[in-house]
Amino acid sequence: MPARTSPSTRWWALIVLALTQLVVVLDGTIVNIALPQAQADLGFSDGQRQWVVTAYALAFGALLLLGGRIADYWGRKRTYVVGMIGFGAASAFGGLAQSGAELIIARGLQGAFAAMLAPAALALLTVTFPSGRDRNVAFAVFGTVAGAGAAVGLVLGGVLTEFADWRWCLLVNLFFVVVGLVGAALFLSESRAGGENRYDWPGAVVVTLGLGSLVYGFSLAEIGWGSPWTIGFLAAGVLLLVLFVWIEATVAQPLLPLRVVTDRVRGGAFLIQAVAGSVMIGSTLYLTFHLQIVLGMPALWAGIASLPIPLATMVAAPFATRMLSKIGPRPLLIGGPLIVAASLLYLSRITADGAYAVEVLPALIVMGVGMGFIFVPLQNLALYGVAPHDAGAASATANSAMQIGGSIGLSVFTAIYAAALGGMEHAVGDAAQLASAYGATFVAAAIGMVLAAVIALVLVRGTKAQVISSEKDVLVHVE
Known part of the structure; x- marks a missing residue:
């Protein structure tokens, strides 16, 4: 249909795809704020509590490569539609869950269908905006929405939990699903990769x-x-x-050409991405627990109180981008993790009666700045030296590393938390002991970030010239 290729229709398609990216990203954090109320309502254990987060990240990360292949081979619009329907059904199932096990299964299904949605949406954006200035604008909008998704999830989760019910943190996805399906029917065109395609x-x-x-x-x-x-x-x-x-x-x-991960610089970037994911997904979850369970913040205020991390990251990103072109990625990937490690060590000193403005806020601002110094060069190095036909696999690997790293990190932090409580899983009445246990997880996260700095020191050898080359590789892929 001519309307599908008209300039105005393309921008409507961008809105639809950007909303899709938003819901995929925000679902990684929107449930965090709701977990204390969900746990009290459904009566599941602390071990099951961490699996509500892990199930989504694990299914998403593990199936992302396959989801990208399905979109390329089976059809991007078709994959998008199926992924959207499945994501909506999983969200409804989770919103109506009557037990912790049902909620965990629903979150895993959400992650599995998100692994179809995310690569399909990116591929559709690529074919909808094939070149030129419009393409740069479209990808800037798409990237901004993705970057803001975590912050939106924290605030929206707080609002819904505070003024409605924790179940609406899942049921709200049905709105995005309806918009996505209507938008797909009106504005998206089918496309698929040519040649002989075989699934691995x-x-x-x-x-x-x-x-x-x-x-x-x-x-x-x-x-x-x-x-x-x-x-x-x-x-x-x-x-x-x-x-x-x-x-x-x-x-x-x-499914994953080994040349994508065996490059020294790129492999180091993937490892750092995994460690960063473990900190962002794992330690920030325990931060929300401290804000609500120990400091007694309502869900909405806990969401707002978590915002300094993504906001500081967004502020630091432009400065990191300018520094990247001047000094290269290596200093940023050594300094950024060390900055985050210092903030986590400061955060580990939290107490049951400590003030948020003194014990928490400064650490969150510094952590966000450090994360900005990490994520900006990682985006470049993930596609450093990648041939155009491998760029999709490299991008999917970077996203998978983030999610899988978060899953493993959260499991490790939960084990450390349980050990710090002395095995008393439900010692929720002892605020001092809980604060100490949360502090132990922050120390572990700090050690992980020091490890990330060591990885950058040993493996990342990218120079300013290599970063410029990497950016060209990205343009070759997306154009």
Whole structure:
């Protein structure tokens, strides 16, 4: 239809796709604020509580590569529509959940369908805006929405939990689903990759089982690192991931071409992305618990009180971009994690009767600045030296690293939290002990960020010239 290719229709398509990206990103954080009320309502344990977050991040990260392949091969609009319907159904199921197990299953299904939605939306944006100034504007809008999604999720989660019910943090997605489906019918056109396309089903199954086993093994560390179940699942996860590497090295059309991850600089960027994900997803969850459970903030104020992190990141990003062109990525990727580590160590000193403005706020501002110094160069290095036909896999790998890192990090932090409580999972009445346990998770997160700085020191050798080259590679991919 001519209307589908007209300039005005393209901008309507951008609105639809940007809203899709918003809902995918905000669903990673919108439930965080609601968790204390959901836990009280459904009566699930602290271990199940962390799986409400982990299930989404794990399914999203583990299936993202496959979701991108399905969109390319089966049809991007078709994948988008199926993903949107499935995401809406999973959200409705979660909003009506009557137990912790049902809520966890719903979150996993949300993540699985989000893994179809996210790459399909990005691919549709690429074909809708093939070149020129309009394309740069479209990607700037899309990227801004993605960057603001976490902040929107925190505030929206607080508003819905405070003035409606925690279930609306899931049911609100139905509004986005309706807009997405109507918008797809009116403004989106079908497209798919040409040539002979084969799915790497063995690779997809093995990597999903491997990552799932690894994350579940880390979650079992709460009952003991020496437990046969813990060791068994961790070992199985490692063996399955080794098998995945062998499969990818032998199949004609691998899910993840190994050349994407074996480059020294790019591989280092993926590792840093995983550590950053563990901190952003894991430690910030325990921050919201401290704000609500220990400091007694209502859900809305807890969401607002968490905003300094994403806001400081958005403020720091333009400065980091200018520094990147002058000094290259390596100093930023060494300094940024160390700044975040310092903020986390400051945050670990929280007490049950401490003031938010003194014990929490300064750390959040500094953390956000450090994260800005991390994410800006990572976006460049993730596609450094990547051939155009591998750019999609590289981008998906970076997103997967973030989500899987968050899943593993959250499992590790939960184990540390449980150990700090001395195994007293429901010691919610002892605010001082809870604050101390949350502080222990922040110390662990700080150690992780120091490790990220070491990774950058050893592996990331990108110079100013290489960053410029990386930007060209990105343009080749998206144009």
